[in-house]
Amino acid sequence: MLGYRHAFHAGNHADILKHLVLFLCLRYMTGKPKPLLYLDTHAGAGAYRLSEGYASQTREWETGLGRLSDRVSGLSVPASVDEYLRFTADFGRDHPGEFPGSPALASGLLRPVDRLLLRELHPADLEELDSRFALDPRAQVRKEDGFAAMKACLPPPSRRGLVILDPPYEIASEYDRVVAALADALVRFETGTYLVWYPLLERPEARALPSRLTGLTGRPRLMVELRVRRSIPGERGMSGSGMVVVNPPWTLESTLRSALPFLSAALGQDESASWRLEHQ
Numbered sequence: 001m002l003g004y005r006h007a008f009h010a011g012n013h014a015d016i017l018k019h020l021v022l023f024l025c026l027r028y029m030t031g032k033p034k035p036l037l038y039l040d041t042h043a044g045a046g047a048y049r050l051s052e053g054y055a056s057q058t059r060e061w062e063t064g065l066g067r068l069s070d071r072v073s074g075l076s077v078p079a080s081v082d083e084y085l086r087f088t089a090d091f092g093r094d095h096p097g098e099f100p101g102s103p104a105l106a107s108g109l110l111r112p113v114d115r116l117l118l119r120e121l122h123p124a125d126l127e128e129l130d131s132r133f134a135l136d137p138r139a140q141v142r143k144e145d146g147f148a149a150m151k152a153c154l155p156p157p158s159r160r161g162l163v164i165l166d167p168p169y170e171i172a173s174e175y176d177r178v179v180a181a182l183a184d185a186l187v188r189f190e191t192g193t194y195l196v197w198y199p200l201l202e203r204p205e206a207r208a209l210p211s212r213l214t215g216l217t218g219r220p221r222l223m224v225e226l227r228v229r230r231s232i233p234g235e236r237g238m239s240g241s242g243m244v245v246v247n248p249p250w251t252l253e254s255t256l257r258s259a260l261p262f263l264s265a266a267l268g269q270d271e272s273a274s275w276r277l278e279h280q
């Protein structure tokens with residue numbers, strides 16, 4: 001499990017979908033005065049240098065941020081994607097060469113009244129995360145299992161919270177753990193906003209995950225998927241990714257509906273590129 005390093009994948013098409021959804025949710029939720037708790041159960045290092053180290057070995061960012069930065073000629077960029085890209089570019093100016101991971105993105109949008117609880121198990125990523133947030137009084141970084149943190153931290157005192165679950169899914173049991181953690185969290189904090197990322201993979205447990213997650217509650221939920229290429233039977237790699245959002249901001253569906261055709265055209269690698277958006 002601790003072989004996974006997000007730096008190999010930073011800025012790829014899956015990060016773009018995940019971070020755009022996170023960006024839109026947090027921007028909406030921080031528009032209301034009440035304090036917000038942000039819990040990042042699988043936080044990673046916080047931000048990544050795309051031109052160095054692991055990211056420069058795989059260059060996966062070329063499937064995501066790289067394609068968007070080129071703005072794919074002939075396509076007009078939807079306002080939401082443009083705002084996310086501006087945020088990313090501004091971050092890269094303030095922190096030269098860095099791409100914001102979910103903690104850095106959240107940190108840039110959250111206010112002084114809000115809190116960030118960041119959980120990570122890998123020692124190297126944890127160390128980076130810790131030093132990045134050492135001077136931020138809003139943040140608490142801990143080496144703790146992210147699923148256990150959900151039990152410990154929910155519900156938040158303010159009764160307003162966003163939880164993002166972004167496990168590596170390197171071991172089959174993580175699929176069950178995500179479902180169990182969300183089920184438990186919904187009992188203790190039914191009105192929280194939950195964002196669960198998942199890969200599009202040719203594995204039965206990956207294919208079953210979205211409906212297992214949406215079947216946990218009758219609360220409003222959104223399922224969004226971005227397929228960037230055809231899936232090949234027997235392959236290990238992902239052909240796209242998706243997110244289930246429980247209790248989404250009411251604006252999220254329409255904003256994503258106008259962004260997804262662009263993302264599919266800009267990030268698609270073959271004729272199987274497509275998107276799905278379902279509200280339940």
Ligand SMILES: C[S@@+](CC[C@H](N)C(=O)[O-])C[C@H]1O[C@@H](n2cnc3c(N)ncnc32)[C@H](O)[C@@H]1O
Pocket residue numbers: 001002004005006018041042043044045046100101102103119120121122125144145146147166167168
């Ligand atoms: C996909 S990466 C996170 C990326 C990050 N959310 C972002 O968008 O920038 C998943 C992270 O979870 C960490 N991890 C794996 N199992 C964990 C667990 N049970 N609890 C907390 N962190 C875990 C890994 O070390 C890895 O850094």
